[in-house]
Amino acid sequence: xxxxxxxxxxxxxxxxxxxxxxxxxxxxxxxxxxxxxxxxxxxxxxxxxxxxxxxxxxxxxxxxxxxxxxxxxxxxxxxxxxxxxxxxxxxxxxxxxxxxxxxxxxxxxxxxxxxxxxxxxxxxxxxxxxxxxxxxxxxxxxxxxxxxxxx
Amino acid sequence: xxxxxxxxxxxxxxxxxxxxxxxxxxxxxxxxxxxxxxxxxxxxxxxxxxxxxxxxxxxxxxxxxxxxxxxxxxxxxxxxxxxxxxxxxxxxxxxxxxxxxxxxxxxxxxxxxxxxxxxxxxxxxxxxxxxxxxxxxxxxxxxxxxxxxxxxxxxxxxxxxxxxxxxxxxxxxxxxxxxxxxxxxxxxxxxxxxxxxxxxxxxxxxxxxxxxxxxxxxxxxxxxxxxxxxxxxxxxxxxxxxxxxxxxxxxxxxxxxxxxxxxxxxxxxxxxxxxxxxxxxxxxxxxxxxxxxxxxxxxxxxxxxxxxxxxxxxxxxxxxxxxxxxxxxxxxxxxxxxxxxxxxxxxxxxxxxxxxxxxxxxxxxxxxxxxxxxxxxxxxxxxxxxxxxxxxxxxxxxxxxxxx
Numbered sequence: 313x314x315x316x317x318x319x320x321x322x323x324x325x326x327x328x329x330x331x332x333x334x335x336x337x338x339x340x341x342x343x344x345x346x347x348x349x350x351x352x353x354x355x356x357x358x359x360x361x362x363x364x365x366x367x368x369x370x371x372x373x374x375x376x377x378x379x380x381x382x383x384x385x386x387x388x389x390x391x392x393x394x395x396x397x398x399x400x401x402x403x404x405x406x407x408x409x410x411x412x413x414x415x416x417x418x419x420x421x422x423x424x425x426x427x428x429x430x431x432x433x434x435x436x437x438x439x440x441x442x443x444x445x446x447x448x449x450x451x452x453x454x455x456x457x458x459x460x461x462x463x
Numbered sequence: 464x465x466x467x468x469x470x471x472x473x474x475x476x477x478x479x480x481x482x483x484x485x486x487x488x489x490x491x492x493x494x495x496x497x498x499x500x501x502x503x504x505x506x507x508x509x510x511x512x513x514x515x516x517x518x519x520x521x522x523x524x525x526x527x528x529x530x531x532x533x534x535x536x537x538x539x540x541x542x543x544x545x546x547x548x549x550x551x552x553x554x555x556x557x558x559x560x561x562x563x564x565x566x567x568x569x570x571x572x573x574x575x576x577x578x579x580x581x582x583x584x585x586x587x588x589x590x591x592x593x594x595x596x597x598x599x600x601x602x603x604x605x606x607x608x609x610x611x612x613x614x615x616x617x618x619x620x621x622x623x624x625x626x627x628x629x630x631x632x633x634x635x636x637x638x639x640x641x642x643x644x645x646x647x648x649x650x651x652x653x654x655x656x657x658x659x660x661x662x663x664x665x666x667x668x669x670x671x672x673x674x675x676x677x678x679x680x681x682x683x684x685x686x687x688x689x690x691x692x693x694x695x696x697x698x699x700x701x702x703x704x705x706x707x708x709x710x711x712x713x714x715x716x717x718x719x720x721x722x723x724x725x726x727x728x729x730x731x732x733x734x735x736x737x738x739x740x741x742x743x744x745x746x747x748x749x750x751x752x753x754x755x756x757x758x759x760x761x762x763x764x765x766x767x768x769x770x771x772x773x774x775x776x777x778x779x780x781x782x783x784x785x786x787x788x789x790x791x792x793x794x795x796x797x798x799x800x801x802x803x804x805x806x807x808x809x810x811x812x813x814x815x816x817x818x819x820x821x822x823x824x825x826x827x828x829x830x831x832x833x834x835x836x837x838x839x840x841x842x843x844x845x846x847x848x849x850x851x852x853x854x855x856x857x858x859x860x861x862x863x864x865x866x867x
Contacts (some may be wrong), residue, residue: 362726388728390625391678409622411728421728431678436633 319344319374326451337361338377346444349377350420359417380416382442383458387421388414391431408434412455428456465747467715469563471867474703474710476569477506477696478829483660483817486585487690491575492852495519495539496530499573502694507707508569510538513696515545515567516797517558519575529575543567550574551820552741552762552851552859556716558697559861569698574822578688586688614825618736620853621685621765623727625677627854628767631733631830635782639679642766643670643797644788645807646814649763651797653811655839660689660817664797684766686813693822695829700867711832714751714846714862717744727855733782737858738762738775738850745860746777753777756805756848756862757841760824763812764853771849776860779800806841821851825863832865 323332323340335425342349351360355372359380366373389410408431411421426434427443440455479501481487481494483668495518503510518531531546549557558570578586585591631637647670653659665683703710716762719741723730730736746752753759753776761772770784778801779787791799799807810816810827817823828847830836845865852858 362729368722388626388630390622390629390680391675393620393675393678409626411623411626419729419731423726423728436630 316341335365339363340451341376342354342379343453346451346453348382348422348442350380350414350416350422350451351375352378355440359414359420361420361422380414382412382414382453384412384422384440384455386426386434386438386440386455387434388436389426389434391434406431410434410455412440424452425454426456427454433457465744467748469716470749471712472700473559473562473713474698474867475695475709475713475825475863476698476702476703476706477502477504477508477694477708479503479505479694480658480826481537481692483658483689483691483819483823485578485583485660485689486589491519491577491690492529492533492537492663492733494577494690495534495575495694496692498575498692498694499534499538499571502571502696505708506696506698508696510540513538513540513569513571514543515558515561515570516540516543516547517554517561517570517572518546518548519550519554519573520548521550529573531573534571534573538571544736545570546786549857551853551857552849552861553718553857554820554822555695555825555849555851556693556718556859556861559713559716561698562699568702569696572695572697572822573692574691574694574820576688576817576819576822577690578683583688584728605752620727620802621680622677624767624854625680626728627730627733627736627771628684628765629679631767631770631782632810634733637782637785639671640667640786641770641785642684643667644682644771645763645766646670646793647797648799649808649812649814649816652806652809653815656809656811656816659811659815660687661811661815672827680765680767682840683814686764686818687815689817689819691817691819691823693819693826695825709833709865710863710867711829714864714867715749716744716859716861717741717748719852719858719860722856730854733771734774734849736771736775736858737852737856738768738772738854741752741852741858741860742772742775742777742850745862749862751846751862751864753848754802754804756846757844758806758809758847759801760808760812760821760828760829760847760849760851762821762824762851763808763814764818766814767813768854771807771854773801773807776848776850778805780823809839809841821849824849824851828863832863834865 353367354374356370436440439458479498503686516531520528589721761769831844
């Protein structure tokens with residue numbers, strides 16, 4: 313799936329702590345280009361995530377990294393008050409980790425964070441949409457509340 | 464009814480436990496060996512009759528843990544015909560399988576648990592552990608192994624449980640009190656158990672005001688990290704009946720796999736998590752019912768786990784634990800009696816006895832079913848249900864009985 317070696321090498325460099333494989337590399341290359349790519353079965357249309365090589369619905373191997381709309385809702389989340397204790401004895405700051413259920417398919421959940429509001433405002437079920445950072449050093453997307461008018 | 468070649472054929476003949484300490488200054492191998500020696504003595508067997516060992520850990524070598532290679536060598540057991548490393552509730556079931564299948568006649572199960580550097584300040588400052596972490600010894604690092612796809616950025620394995628707790632509150636309109644009752648129940652039992660690490664009784668106010676860790680999860684929703692070891696001797700029912708202690712029988716057991724796999728956020732629904740798979744498998748293999756149990760041990764690594772296991776066991780429907788625990792509350796003793804009868808985690812569970820991956824539930828069940836617990840004895844205890852394991856991996860359910 314990865315044809316652009318330069319892009320692959322950039323993904324290798326940027327996602328140093330991620331176990332990259334032939335099965336998930338396209339997703340990370342997509343992040344570098346601010347595209348959220350999820351594998352979709354070209355035989356039955358099922359979205360397949362996490363990135364495994366086989367469609368669990370029809371057992372087809374024809375999975376194609378495909379952009380999703382970036383819209384969904386908060387399925388569940390936690391506010392991490394106490395993070396990993398590192399050797400210097402400090403904690404990471406509080407942050408939200410949320411499983412976003414993408415609108416493309418029931419049960420299709422992407423783990424991310426919710427930004428643009430105080431953590432206490434995040435609730436289960438709230439509609440969200442994807443947001444990309446302007447900082448090139450941060451390739452991971454976050455999700456923000458969908459404005460009241462729906463757009 | 465599914466096949467059940469275990470029933471009537473497999474029994475627990477020996478049990479051994481170490482103290483549960485916050486800072487033992489000992490290795491997990493030392494703790495595992497102490498538990499093993501106690502279990503061998505308890506069963507009254509020659510250690511050379513042990514022909515199977517289930518060690519503590521998740522792979523063959525399991526560095527830094529009481530794995531079968533280290534345990535067999537350290538105990539000087541000459542030959543075995545079955546060995547495996549495992550953890551959580553599965554370790555017990557694997558050993559039972561080995562006896563039931565004939566690959567071994569007498570299996571020693573050793574399980575150890577150590578305060579991890581992600582969960583214990585004293586572990587962080589333990590110079591041996593800091594050094595082992597830098598050396599990459601399994602279980603000693605400050606972060607977990609690489610995930611297959613860390614787009615899932617749960618930092619700790621516990622965070623998805625916190626998220627499920629929030630989901631449970633929202634989906635079923637529950638409040639934190641349902642989790643608080645579980646925490647208070649376990650502490651009330653622990654206050655009567657000299658072996659427990661946390662024995663000071665707690666109130667609902669204590670629970671609700673405990674420190675937030677991963678909201679909505681608080682400190683008193685989480686098990687207490689200790690250094691400890693547990694061991695069991697599992698053998699044929701026939702052989703157990705000739706040994707010095709009353710046998711405790713394995714009535715039925717089940718493991719449980721789901722299609723969720725390793726990505727914790729992908730659970731299709733609350734009642735499709737692993738405890739339901741294990742409990743569904745268990746009830747197909749026995750004539751007994753949840754109401755027949757005198758004690759139930761729902762895994763309480765976090766309070767949300769225990770609520771899941773209680774619901775999965777069928778004490779109430781999915782999402783209905785709030786009403787069940789309210790109706791089951793004994794206000795005088797500050798404990799639960801499910802359906803007016805079944806006691807919950809009489810040792811104090813992981814929350815208050817200590818974090819032992821559930822191996823302590825099997826030990827407590829054996830002791831109660833032998834009727835050996837004096838002031839702590841559950842009157843007439845004849846059947847106990849253990850449900851141990853993650854929402855995602857290594858779940859096991861088992862029924863132990865005092866009669867075959």
